[in-house]
Amino acid sequence: MMRRLTASPLLWPTLALIALLGLNVVLTPAFLTVRIEDGHLYGSLIDILRNGAPTMLVALGMTLVIASRGIDLSVGAVVAISGALACAHIASAADPGSVATIVTAMSIALGVAVVLGLWNGMLVSIFGIQPIIATLVLMTAGRGIALLITEGQIVTVTSEPFKVLGAGYALGLPVAILTSLTVFAVVGLITRRSALGMLLESVGVNPAASRLAGVRYRTIVFAVYVFSALCAGIAGLMIASNISAADANNAGLWIEMDAILAVVIGGTSLLGGRFSLTGTILGALIIQTLTTTVYTAGITPETTLVFKAVVVIAVCLLQAPRFRRLLRRRRRAALQPAVPEPEVAEPAQRADKVAAS
């Protein structure tokens, strides 16, 4: 049992998360307190969940892309475009407060996100362009497109229904986190209850063998990029909704890096194949907790990124098989300092006897 626990790839991310939370409790004893006001939950933990929701969502999409042996650098740009489209539509609408306007705005944003995903999928699966290059195109161009949509301005909107996704509450919890967890549950169900997860892993591990076994290689690769863009689109709506504005320059900036980190911390290899959605969720939570820790600990903004990097390196090292092997060797070497005496003569004789017989 113990052995199974230590062998689990989720062990280290879980411990890291607990350690970080513990650190926060030491820094601010009231950290774990969750208050109820107007039937809503408030507190640092809830903040972490709500602020981490967009990264979590983007990281879920990224997990599937990485499992297929790809990577999607364009998610940040898609976040910006999605938010810009929605806000631009609402701002120009006759009735920005109506639910119909919001539904149209969101549909436009998500529709365009899907189209952008199709673009990535086409470049990767049909034209065979390396994913990092293929998605780099949209990463660079996308933010420009978002700026064109907002005409270089920060578009602010006043619309109560639009605020629900990013700032609203349902069942006492932020809608944002409920949305991310719902997507997580749906993806988990689809990948593990259908054969999609297995086929996706197979494509990621060995594309050539999968193709010869009749796996729809192109369709699967196509699908993961579309899904990733869709997740980024929803995340973009969340971010815009939270601040009731579209900031084409800063919305979703570096979110691709956080998402990739979350995936890696969660134990999914960048080489593709085996993936863990739960690991990704843990990874996203670690990253968001880190950000919060930085604020609560009063770490100066200059050192924030260094602090983040140290934690990330520690988690990644603890997960790396080679590093763990080194640790084990160290331990073993410390336990048994003497190498047993080599017996040279006797077995050689035995070998001779056999040779002669």
Next chain:
Amino acid sequence: MAPTSTAEPQAPVVEMCDISISFPGVKALDGVSFRLLPGEVHALMGENGAGKSTLIKALTGVYDIDTGTITVAGVPSRFTGPRQAQDAGISTVYQEVNLCTNLTVAENILLGREPRRLGRIDHRALNRRAHELLSQLELDIDPRSTLGAHPIAIQQLVAIARATAVSARVLILDEPTSSLDAEEVAELFRVIRQLRDGGTAVLFVSHFLDQVYEISDRMTVLRNGRRVGEYLTADLDRHALIAAMLGRELDVLEEIADAEPGAHRDDTVPPIVRAVDVCRRPRVDPITLDIFPGEVVGLAGLLGSGRTEFARLLFGADKATSGQIAVDGKPARLRSPRAAIAHKFAFTSENRKGEGIVGELSVRDNLVLALQARRGFARPLSAKAKSELVHRYMEALDVRPRDPDVLIKNLSGGNQQKVLLARWLITRPTLLILDEPTRGIDVGAKAQIQKLVTDLATDGMAVLFISAELDEVARISDRVAVMRDGHNIAQIDGGCAVSELTRLIASGSH
């Protein structure tokens, strides 16, 4: 005649005592001792999974040993990686070519030992040195060409050139000949003898018994992770060797030879597949071939003769440039493997690692992959149906270990091949295309697979069987199509003699 190495008791260059290695659930080596004398060719023999590769990896520092000692040239050693072993004079050429296909031949040969000038790689000296090494082996390969542009056989020879580039005290050759043609094997053996006479200890692993008897002075036989014994090659005849390796006598092979060729062919129906002038220039010229239910059609020919290339066309793995294919008498367009699978075709590639197994997944997932892919992701096999299928086929094909949750990459070559066969058999194909299904696997598994193929044909399946080993092709085929330089030069019905095949392949005419 005793080899020179035993004339006087020389100190072994490598001495391994009581080596044990365990992997999760498997004791890969159990107290194995092994020694290697300078100036001898020592064959390491055993079935798949007997522990040959593990022993080699223990010696070269790839695996950490649990217990035991390794002494190299009198010095107790424990390498923590292949690099250290190399520095101690132990070079290895592995079964699967482990080189960088995107680099040039010269860069591969001298990788990590590039001549430098002012801190930068001196490409002229690099190419010159590589050229010298290649010409010592009498290999006519342009050192500046990209390795990936060469067929596997050439890549293998480059790997051997790379191993000889270091002044090796010990040269380990793990299945070096499995992709080589007879001529290339002869060349390799010349080089091996040259190295041996210069005092190098050569550790040779091969499943080709002829080659082992031709080249080796001494053998060590392993079985199930234990050492059976060490023998002088001259003292141990084939029968005794096989008995030592298997621990039982082998009579399946004779059984196959007794069957009457063509007895089960059903030519009252249209052929399962009829290929008319199918070609893919420049490697495959127009080929016309019928395959009927219940027959095994052998494709014989040298490497690069078009035998693999033609099989890939039939399966839609590559697109034909012209020609027609009819399945069950109806025209069919086989534009992708999926299309071929829809016509109940199945195909195992000669490249087991690159195009067969999905290494990081379990035996279970690998086994159901093709069936699941055909059903589509939305109709998953239930866990129960899956384990029933997996259990039944692992049992039927005798896959070891009998644990469906092991990652397939941890299985021996022969067992991986059985899983790949099972992957297709559960899709119930009507045409089974097998490209080198027995390459690099041991006598026992080989016989099992050959027996399985003939049994499947008896039950009405059509099989296209490709092998570089002519006696294998001759033994199990009802009909043999002989390939040469991309042409189909002959189709021989009924049982045919190996000598006849050899003559056809060599001369190219009747």
